[in-house]
Amino acid sequence: MSGKKTNAGRFFEDYRLGDVIIHASPRTVKMGERALYHALYPARHALYSSDIFAQDCGLPFSPLDDLVAFHVVFGKTVPDVSLNAVANLGYAEGRWLCPVWPGDTLRAQSTVIGVKENSNGQSGVVYVRTVGLNQHDEAVLEYVRWVMVKKRDFGAAASVAVVPALAKVVEPSALVIPQGLDFSRYNFALAGEPHRMRDYAVGEVIDHVDGVTIEEAEHMLATRLWQNTAKVHFDATQRADGKRLIYGGHVISLARALSFNGLANAQMLAALNAGAHANPCFADDTVRAWSEVLEMAELDAPGVGAIRLRLVATRGAAGDLRGADGKYLPEVLLDLDYWAFIPV
Known part of the structure; x- marks a missing residue:
């Protein structure tokens, strides 16, 4: 039986510093995504529940929950980054860059920014910077994560270790405020x-x-x-x-x-x-x-x-x-x- 057309995922020794990985399966997200999100989690924030509330806050209508964007983009990366992961270790330098609206199509790409083999020689840590993009090629989300990944061949030579320097905190001046956001008429009673x-x-x-x-x-x-x-x-x-x-x-x-x-x-x-x-x-x-x-x-x-x-x-x-x-x-x-x- 041939296994040449299937993909067992990347192992630690398959990653190279500077690699750009284009992740498969763009995803169009609509109102069904919100309904499922709110069915899975007790999400009640008013701006993500009501077009009228969002419009009173200066937005054209209610965007999808920010974590919908995170989950969709994260999911795209799994087959290429963490299919053979031992553990997802951490996040840094994440920013939501623009709202995701019903009807947007999201895709993702990642750049390998660090690799470091573990001392046991059986796994290593891979650092990637991931960007989620919409159908207009606008970045909606970016973040760095690092993952411990198994080695396929324990005897494979280790890459030169590179651990990126990452900011501990995103500075307030680097936060991207959604266009038009205005809380001067914010309705606290409806917000809860x-x-x-x-x-x-x-x-x-x-x-x-x-x-x-x-x-x-x-x-x-x-x-x-x-x-x-x-x-x-x-x-x-x-x-x-x-x-x-x-x-x-x-x-x-x-x-x-x-x-x-x-x-x-x-x-x-x-x-x-x-x-x-x-x-x-x-x-x-x-x-x-x-x-x-x-x-x-x-x-x-x-x-x-x-x-x-x-x-x-x-x-x-x-x-x-x-x-x-x-x-x-x-x-x-x-x-x-x-x-x-x-x-x-």
């Missing part, structure tokens, strides 16, 4: 909470209270929806324990949706500064979320500010993050550092 940016304090910890128990069926639906083909998410034979690993993006969206309770007015995602999937998540885990306010900035748009938040998804208590040894507590699933646009 009265809290402006100035009502928060740096260092404040917000317990988002609610929890969601993840079911096998919903995470499988999400993984397929985003065309994420990573084997560990849908093939139970990939792990010795016979479990399917929950896609980390599924946890991100759950935590972001849960953050509505306390951060209903952090309407639009602006940047992804850093992120770590601290521990694996599996079906039947009950996910809760809490946030810490890290920084705030006023921006050059009417009534619009930026709030920098640490969003933590956990099976444990709000505020608990690391143990005495400095390592993530075993119940912590996600530690995400991001900027969002919020009324001042």
